Amino acid sequence: MNISTRFLLCLAIAHGVLSPLADAGRAVSERELRNAVAQLSSSSAGRRQEAQETLVAGGTLAGEMIVKGLERGSSAYRRRAVPVLAKIAGEDAEIALAELALADRSEDVRQTAIEGLRSADLPFARKHVLRQTMADGPVKVRDRALETVCAIGDKRYIDELVRWLDQEGILKRPATTGLKIDMAHRQFQGYDNFSTEIPVETGSGTRTVTNKQLLPVSRSVRISTEVVVSTGRILAVLTGRDFGDDSAKWKEWWEEQREDYRFPKLRR
DSSP states (O other): OOHHHHHHHHHHHHTTSSOGGGGGGOOOOHHHHHHHHHHTTOSOHHHHHHHHHHHHHHHHHHHHHHHHHHTTSOHHHHHHHHHHHHHSOSHHHHHHHHHHHHHOSOHHHHHHHHHHHHHSOOHHHHHHHHHHTTOSSOHHHHHHHHHHHHHHTOTHHHHHHHHHTTSSSTTTSOEEEEEEEEEEEEEEEEEEEEEEEEEEEETTEEEEEEEEEEEEEEEEEEEEEEEEEOHHHHHHHHHSOOOTTOHHHHHHHHHHHTTTOOOOOOOO
């Protein structure tokens, strides 16, 4: 490399056109990655930018290190990890990014993660979010997932659901959520006489003491059920159309409507 070429390369690095790690494509050491993870919390914008570039170059290993720090990391750390996770290919990094969008305790972090999911084609993250729309457990988990899908606004999520209708296995069959609804309804009916008779021994023999009370009477009704969620049902919520799990009808409709389709605005 001659002097003029080296000068131009340094100038490009200084202006952010190239990452310092792009020169010769050298591997990033584990020590450098650990330091870069720590620098995500730095108050220096320059150090944070350099840390993000180092972590992206670190690939899967960097993603694993970032994920380990998410649970205890500050909201600033989690927010700054988003663009790195969005650029690292791999299941762990993508699912971690999806979880930030779905359930992070900071609304700012959730919104940043949604923007990260919107900015790239992340198939592992997409499948994770969609599976949460049919997850077992509390309804709020499924509602949050649906709201997240709409906030991302990526039509590839609908593409994925339509493909699932043709797949064998659990994604094709309705998935029982296990959510139980046990509702009790008590209706006041009026009053009824309630009496008890107690034998009492006396000097002259046995006497019967009668105790009479007026007690309220009510009628109880209980309903126990469970909610069943399927791929077709999720498509119905997102599109306003209902073709059940009929793959052919969904495909035909989606091919006609995909270009003009707009996601509904669900509350987050």
